[in-house]
Amino acid sequence: MTSVDRASSVPVPASPNGEGPTLEVRDLVKHFPVRGGGGKIVVQAVSNVSFDLSRGKTLGLVGESGSGKSTVGRCVLRLIEPTSGTVRFEGEDLLALPNREMRRYRKRMQIVFQDPYASLDPRMNVAAIIGEPMKIHGIEGDRNQKVRDLLALVGLNPEHGNRYPHEFSGGQRQRVGIARAIALEPTLLVLDEPVSALDVSIQAGVVNLLEDLQDRLNLTYLIIAHDLSVIRHISDEIAVMYLGKIVEHGPAEMVYEHPQHPYTQALLSAVPVPEPNLERARSRIMLQGDVPSPVSPPSGCRFRTRCWKAQDKCAQEEPLLIDRGAGHPVACHFAEESPVALGPMRTER
Secondary structure (H helix, E strand, O other), X not given: OEEEOOOOOOEEEOOOOOOOOXXXXXXXXXXXXXOOOOOOOEEEEEEEEEEEEOOOOEEEEEOOOOOOHHHHHHHHOOOOOOOEEEEEEOXXXXXXOOHHHHHHHHOOEEEEOOOOOOOOOOOOOHHHHHHHHXXXXXXXXXXXXXXXXXXXXXXXXXXXOOOOHXXXXXXXXXXXXXXXXXXXXXXXXXXXXXXXXXXXXXXHHHHHHHHHHHHHHOOEEEEEEOOOOOOOOOOOEEEEEEOOEEEEEEEHHHHHHOOOOHHHHHHHHOOOOOOHHXXXXXXXXXXXXXXXXXXXXXXXXXXHHHOOOOOHHHHHOOOOOEOOOOOOOEOOOOOOOOOOOOOOOOOOO
């Protein structure tokens, strides 16, 4: 059963056990002051973003570089402080907590970064890297054995804990990063472009690992990506961001098979389809111009300067993120389905 948040018009999936969502984000805003602007000029990185995420589920947050999706992930974890809004994790308002009280929540919220080499300390061996969070949080017991168990859990040889990051391949290093992230047995993982720095040939292996860990450990994922094809089968819901705002949000199969927003349609049209007949029948949508500056976004609809459907109303009135009969909320005055879908999703989760 699905309810609707009246403030944000974003579907709120009910948890199977009747409890509230693990993560609730409401009207999240993040502005970065421009150097030399005297505090009056700001980069509007995130503007009134709202969504919910239930335990054991995955929300895919997608969009071009500069859309604000990574900033959302960092604000959720309070790695950077939001300008305004509400972030509730397991019912607790994180933004109202002083830093010393945030420490007990750090164990239950972890992040996996995009670049597996830059995020690992090259001076530490893998066993020390994975065991460091347990040491910091005072986890007692046989940490060496737990490190070995974690290495095996992510598909690495437990005997290789004495090796250093440069001795592993890119895919193996990302598995080390994942092992470090789950060392404290978290509830929520923010995955910031977890496979974009990896070769295509090994991306599927890491995605399959994430799916397996989610099933085994009941993890909740907020996965950030620019490539819709990579996260298609791991996501339960998709939220598409453009210039700091969510423009389309709904169940993954609905967004992929029946995209309504022109921006979502453009992103999907760039994804190749392995079936020749379907590929030939699809339309390519080439966006014109560059993404506008977040310092001074366009009036009305922020996508209108690149949208082939734009009319006078788009410049005068900002579209609200509401369901216009498509089964999922879309922020577009002239939303309609386009023949750019990738076809039926064959993998059920």
